[in-house]
Amino acid sequence: MSAPALDRAPGRRRLWHIDGARTLRSLRGGMIIAVFAVTFGLLIMLFGEPYQVRLAVAAYVNLIIVIGLQIFMGNSNVANLSHSGFVGVGAYITAIFAAPAMIKQTLIPNAPWGIDEVQLGVVAAFIVAVGITGLVALLTGLVLVRLSGIAATILTLAILVIFHGIFVNWVDLFRGTQAFYGIPKVAGIKTMLVATAVVIVIARLFKDSRIGVQLRASATNMLAAEAMGVNIRALRLIAWVLGGMVCGVAGSLYAYYIGTVNARAFFFHAAFLTLSMHILGGMRSVTGAVIGVALISVTMELVRLAESGPVILGVQMPELLGLSGLMLGVIIVLVMCLRPDGLMGGLELDEVIRRYVKRGRN
Amino acid sequence: MQYVVEQALNALSIGAEYSLLALGLAIVFSIMGLVNFAHGEMIGVGGYIMYAMTLFGMGELWMILPVCLLTVVITAVVLERVAFRPVRQAPATTGLLTAFGVSIILQNVFLLGVSPRPKTVPAVSVLNTTVDIGSYTFTILQFLEAGVTAIAIVLLVIFMKRTKVGLAMRAAAYDFTTVRLMGMRANRVIATAFAISGFLAGIAAIFFIARRGAIDPFMGLVPVLKAFVACVLGGFGSLPGAVVGGLVLGILEVVLIIVLPDVMAGMRDAAVFFIVGAILVWRPQGLLGKKTELGDKTA
Amino acid sequence: MLEVDSISVNYGPVRAVHSVSLTVEEGEIVALLGPNGAGKTSLLSAIIGLVPVAEGTISFQGQNINRLDTESRVERGLSVTPEGRHIFANLTVEENLILGAASRRDKDGIARDLETYLDMFPILRERYTQSGGSLSGGEQQMLAVVRSLMSGPKLLMLDEPSLGLAPRIVDQIFKLISGLRDRGLTILVVEQNAQEALKFADRAYILSTGNLEFSGTAEELRTSADLMKAYIGEGVA
Numbered sequence: 001m002s003a004p005a006l007d008r009a010p011g012r013r014r015l016w017h018i019d020g021a022r023t024l025r026s027l028r029g030g031m032i033i034a035v036f037a038v039t040f041g042l043l044i045m046l047f048g049e050p051y052q053v054r055l056a057v058a059a060y061v062n063l064i065i066v067i068g069l070q071i072f073m074g075n076s077n078v079a080n081l082s083h084s085g086f087v088g089v090g091a092y093i094t095a096i097f098a099a100p101a102m103i104k105q106t107l108i109p110n111a112p113w114g115i116d117e118v119q120l121g122v123v124a125a126f127i128v129a130v131g132i133t134g135l136v137a138l139l140t141g142l143v144l145v146r147l148s149g150i151a152a153t154i155l156t157l158a159i160l161v162i163f164h165g166i167f168v169n170w171v172d173l174f175r176g177t178q179a180f181y182g183i184p185k186v187a188g189i190k191t192m193l194v195a196t197a198v199v200i201v202i203a204r205l206f207k208d209s210r211i212g213v214q215l216r217a218s219a220t221n222m223l224a225a226e227a228m229g230v231n232i233r234a235l236r237l238i239a240w241v242l243g244g245m246v247c248g249v250a251g252s253l254y255a256y257y258i259g260t261v262n263a264r265a266f267f268f269h270a271a272f273l274t275l276s277m278h279i280l281g282g283m284r285s286v287t288g289a290v291i292g293v294a295l296i297s298v299t300m301e302l303v304r305l306a307e308s309g310p311v312i313l314g315v316q317m318p319e320l321l322g323l324s325g326l327m328l329g330v331i332i333v334l335v336m337c338l339r340p341d342g343l344m345g346g347l348e349l350d351e352v353i354r355r356y357v358k359r360g361r362n
Numbered sequence: 363m364q365y366v367v368e369q370a371l372n373a374l375s376i377g378a379e380y381s382l383l384a385l386g387l388a389i390v391f392s393i394m395g396l397v398n399f400a401h402g403e404m405i406g407v408g409g410y411i412m413y414a415m416t417l418f419g420m421g422e423l424w425m426i427l428p429v430c431l432l433t434v435v436i437t438a439v440v441l442e443r444v445a446f447r448p449v450r451q452a453p454a455t456t457g458l459l460t461a462f463g464v465s466i467i468l469q470n471v472f473l474l475g476v477s478p479r480p481k482t483v484p485a486v487s488v489l490n491t492t493v494d495i496g497s498y499t500f501t502i503l504q505f506l507e508a509g510v511t512a513i514a515i516v517l518l519v520i521f522m523k524r525t526k527v528g529l530a531m532r533a534a535a536y537d538f539t540t541v542r543l544m545g546m547r548a549n550r551v552i553a554t555a556f557a558i559s560g561f562l563a564g565i566a567a568i569f570f571i572a573r574r575g576a577i578d579p580f581m582g583l584v585p586v587l588k589a590f591v592a593c594v595l596g597g598f599g600s601l602p603g604a605v606v607g608g609l610v611l612g613i614l615e616v617v618l619i620i621v622l623p624d625v626m627a628g629m630r631d632a633a634v635f636f637i638v639g640a641i642l643v644w645r646p647q648g649l650l651g652k653k654t655e656l657g658d659k660t661a
Numbered sequence: 662m663l664e665v666d667s668i669s670v671n672y673g674p675v676r677a678v679h680s681v682s683l684t685v686e687e688g689e690i691v692a693l694l695g696p697n698g699a700g701k702t703s704l705l706s707a708i709i710g711l712v713p714v715a716e717g718t719i720s721f722q723g724q725n726i727n728r729l730d731t732e733s734r735v736e737r738g739l740s741v742t743p744e745g746r747h748i749f750a751n752l753t754v755e756e757n758l759i760l761g762a763a764s765r766r767d768k769d770g771i772a773r774d775l776e777t778y779l780d781m782f783p784i785l786r787e788r789y790t791q792s793g794g795s796l797s798g799g800e801q802q803m804l805a806v807v808r809s810l811m812s813g814p815k816l817l818m819l820d821e822p823s824l825g826l827a828p829r830i831v832d833q834i835f836k837l838i839s840g841l842r843d844r845g846l847t848i849l850v851v852e853q854n855a856q857e858a859l860k861f862a863d864r865a866y867i868l869s870t871g872n873l874e875f876s877g878t879a880e881e882l883r884t885s886a887d888l889m890k891a892y893i894g895e896g897v898a
């Protein structure tokens with residue numbers, strides 16, 4: 001971005017420097033987006049059918065994931081595919097610590113470190129899950145930030161495959177391909193809405209923070225940023241860990257909502273779904289995440305109706321398995337070809353509103 | 363001794379499969395910086411066309427093999443025209459994401475058009491019959507894989523050295539703009555690159571399907587991931603690197619099969635990717651890759 | 662032969678060439694001079710079609726070529742030897758030259774031209790099977806020029822052929838360029854080294870920060886110290 005801003009930020013201390021007015025503006029912006037995002041959920045919560053609430057919860061879990069994706073991908077401009085793996089870590093750690101010891105003794109009797117006998121409270125397990133996800137992100141991040149561009153993306157792919165391999169093969173701890181059940185179902189749509197609002201504000205604050213600004217500047221011109229003494233690796237690592245933890249939050253809440261965890265839910269299919277939501281909305285925008293999730297969730301649901309062979313005007317339609325996937329692919333390709341910056345470009349809701357108001361005044 | 367010889371041929375033939383796929387990825391990447399994730403779906407395209415022909419009573423080997431190759435080549439060229447040309451000038455990430463999209467589309471076309479359940483192509487499976495030579499046991503397929511791949515590589519080298527388009531492809535890996543200044547059509551060079559990558563993938567498809575005996579909509583995923591690994595091992599964008607990377611990967615897998623205890627068999631893929639991650643960090647340019655040869659397109 | 666009529670070139674919001682017009686007549690050597698960043702390369706890139714023109718028209722042999730892509734312009738007889746040579750370092754000298762003729766189909770003609778130019782530039786025959794990257798700077802420049810010639814151009818455009826070469830080599834290169842005129846070639850040469858270029862050019866244009874500052878005969882420019890000082894800078898006149 002502005003060269004002087006980079007120029008005046010040689011030291012680590014400066015990295016965390018807080019500018020009151022800017023932070024406030026960013027906070028307000030984040031809250032506007034959060035309100036926008038949560039409104040739909042509130043309406044569905046108050047007036048919706050149970051199945052609509054179920055769909056809404058799924059959409060909000062995906063939104064939290066996409067926000068986690070945005071924190072790293074949107075600021076560093078490195079395509080990431082491993083985020084589903086971090087969601088899986090959050091979900092599995094929650095399952096391992098929150099499921100009752102009794103159930104665990106039948107599910108994972110050979111768990112290492114006697115972990116099957118440990119049982120934490122719901123909140124404690126959540127904190128442990130997010131913490132461990134952060135730790136895992138830190139470890140992988142230390143390796144990842146050494147690479148850039150396509151090489152980094154391929155490494156994220158490798159991370160996803162490795163995580164999946166561990167989930168499926170460390171049977172003593174993760175139950176392999178079998179479901180891990182017995183997790184207390186304590187999260188509902190309210191929890192999702194609160195969590196969504198919080199992570200949206202965090203993501204927006206991060207984007208406008210000195211770290212976020214420098215990270216985005218370095219993504220457009222790496223050499224210039226490096227020449228000005230910006231430690232890109234450190235910035236990327238911070239974004240990576242924060243994004244990973246947000247994905248961990250999503251995984252944990254997902255586990256608390258659905259009660260069972262299965263490794264299949266954290267592999268390529270989920271990764272592509274959330275990735276396409278992210279792309280459609282616009283990677284560089286937090287608002288874009290909300291819009292992308294909303295549009296794709298609704299589209300997918302409509303397509304899924306068609307997929308199951310509905311009866312339209314008394315005529316039984318054939319089953320069309322794969323239609324939703326097809327749509328997803330078409331959306332990705334069309335967005336990339338026609339509008340690679342996504343629907344929002346780099347803009348946020350509050351910025352759009354401000355522009356609109358300004359134009360109205362003139 | 364017998365075990366060693368059999369496993370060596372096994373490693374060589376598996377490695378040959380990966381080399382074929384990796385070469386296709388590397389050719390396209392070296393010229394236009396596109397990481398073509400949809401390359402794995404070429405196997406599906408080849409598989410389903412052979413399945414369709416079998417369904418319509420044209421399942422003889424001599425009929426389905428050429429049609430398989432032709433279809434895959436055409437598909438690759440068409441995809442370039444329709445999906446990848448619009449993002450040619452875009453950053454590498456845009457191209458990669460487009461390729462993801464194409465891959466998802468193809469998988470779901472198979473799902474929608476045929477079935478989510480595995481299907482067989484009996485004629486091709488015949489290639490997998492075993493033969494005994496002395497006290498050794500091999501499959502015909504293993505010899506075919508090693509032999510055909512070797513021939514394909516030799517032909518490719520001749521093409522790249524002796525034809526104008528081949529020269530242009532090598533030059534384009536280095537400096538595409540200047541190739542255009544020579545009056546060589548960019549579209550022609552890129553279309554040729556896709557056609558060749560499709561041809562190699564078509565061969566690989568036949569081998570993959572013969573080995574596994576069945577096709578399903580998502581069968582391209584694992585092979586393309588392996589091909590990525592091979593490319594990374596050899597240095598992304600380097601053609602010799604892709605071949606060597608594929609062979610190294612084949613050997614690595616066979617060694618892991620031998621050394622990892624059966625209970626950890628499932629960790630094989632994870633182990634392979636772990637090694638790849640380590641290599642990426644230790645030598646981002648790959649085992650063979652030289653920075654200059656890559657034209658720095660990865661960075 | 663070449664008529665450039667008030668063209669502009671933009672890079673995003675930045676305008677690198679402002680409404681510049683120039684002409685090159687058949688058989689001429691025209692020099693395009695100006696300091697670094699003046700927009701000379703941008704102008705050549707626009708003429709060959711590597712960058713789009715924002716306004717204005719480019720005609721070659723009486724036909725508007727604005728809408729043609731680079732490859733078609735090369736086929737019609739335009740050729741650029743790029744700044745910094747851009748030899749294909751991973752190809753041999755022979756392969757570089759073959760690729761230079763990529764737009765042609767007359768096999769016999771190509772073979773004949775190849776022989777002619779290898780006679781003119783014997784060093785290239787010596788290095789024929791070496792890789793382009795192993796050549797010295799001067800040899801690479803010769804290779805770059807001959808590679809352009811292999812497309813059989815009617816108008817050859819050279820972008821700073823003397824860049825980064827020792828004075829002795831520069832002399833040699835320029836001698837070869839004037840030799841090409843005797844073979845009926847029309848040449849547009851971009852140079853920062855004005856003195857050398859004006860020795861053999863017929864006419865000259867001076868470009869500065871994207872604007873055409875001077876056009877006239879090389880003679881005028883050569884003999885007027887004031888002009889030289891004003892446009893090309895101190896120390897050269």
Ligand SMILES: Nc1ncnc2c1ncn2[C@@H]1O[C@H](COP(=O)(O)OP(=O)(O)O)[C@@H](O)[C@H]1O
Nearest residue numbers: 672675677695696697698699700701702703704
């Ligand atoms: N690809 C490009 N993108 C943006 N600006 C460019 C690009 N190429 C050249 N420029 C700018 O255009 C101006 C003219 O450059 P150029 O044509 O290379 O000048 P010259 O060849 O006379 O040295 C310079 O200010 C340069 O920074």
Ligand SMILES: [Mg+2]
Nearest residue numbers: 701702703744
């Ligand atoms: Mg220049």
